[in-house]
Amino acid sequence: MPKKKKNEDKAKSEKSKKKSSSKEKFIDPEKLLDEYLDEAIVSLNISYLGLDRDEYKELIKEPFTAAVGQVKSKPKLSTILNRLLANRDGLMEFLAIKLAKIKEISTMNDSQLEFLVYNTKKAIISLIQPLYHEVLKRNRSDLMDILRYNWDLYGIRSPIKCSKCGFNSIMPDFSCKVCGYVMSMKEVKSQIDVINILKDLSNIDPESFKEILSAGYFYYTAEGPIAPSKLKPEPGYLFFEIILNSNEKKTLSSIHSTQQT
Structure with a gap:
């Protein structure tokens, strides 16, 4: 074998040994964990x-x-x-x-x-x-x-509290993220006091109130009721579609008529 080749092989061997030796010097955390x-x-x-x-x-x-x-x-x-x-x-x-x-x-x-x-x-x-x-x-x-x-x-804090477990954890499909209970539209309306919050809205934002009355529904969020055209959801933003029944529409219409007179 040529001398140059021998020297190259020797150098590679020494380099390999150094690498191996270097690796062996590091402390093994698992062995140390056993000890400590x-x-x-x-x-x-x-x-x-x-x-x-x-x-x-x-x-x-x-x-x-x-x-x-x-x-x-x-x-x-x-x-x-x-x-x-x-x-x-x-x-x-x-x-x-x-x-x-x-x-x-x-x-x-x-x-x-x-x-x-x-x-x-x-x-x-x-x-x-x-x-x-x-x-x-x-x-x-x-x-x-x-x-x-x-x-x-x-967690995912909801503006609607679960009527079963008491966590603020009702999701937009009316199901509870915590206990799995599904609230009815009636329960949700009772909790948010639908007539009164819309009555308040009629004084604060008459145009939104009129839109909700005309559309027959609105979105409820942590900020309160929002007219359909004004909803601008962002990722993670919770909003609940609340559909008004005939009696609620009638009550709200009378409020609207009173305000116009």
Whole structure:
């Protein structure tokens, strides 16, 4: 073999060894998690959840790995914890969502359910139905109050309150996003006090009132009643089509006639 070829092969071999050696020097986060797991559980104040070791490992593996990063020297647990707890609320929400993937909500013990309810924020839209039904089943009015509060902050807050569960969660098809109940047109009209809100509208915006009276329907939004021609929906904007019956039209027509005299 030519000398030049030998030198090239040797150089490649040494380069390959260096790469391999370099890779081996990085700390394996999963092995480190095995070593630090018990202390981490206590330090993160999640030991009360009562999970088994494998479940705890699955619960915190992703944020722990991210906190370790790619390092060649073994970091102290305190360093990893400081990184994890830099955004404690975000971490707890991540752990809550992860917990819901590890365990069925219906099989959770009370501590696990409480942890999930307290820490579910942006994910409440996807978790609200199983959470609501489980909290209702366990008769936990305290947790139900927290669910309502978090729904109003992070969920799809509706201007129509469900007459069954009490959440502001009725969707434009009149179904409840939380409990699944479907409200009738009559229930919705009663809640928004249809005659009085349109009577008020007749004083504020007579033209819209006349249009609604002529069309026989209007849209109800968080801002109140809107005439059909004035509705300009945007993504995520909730609006409800409210159809007037003959008695309502008659009552509203008399209001209109009175205003014209």
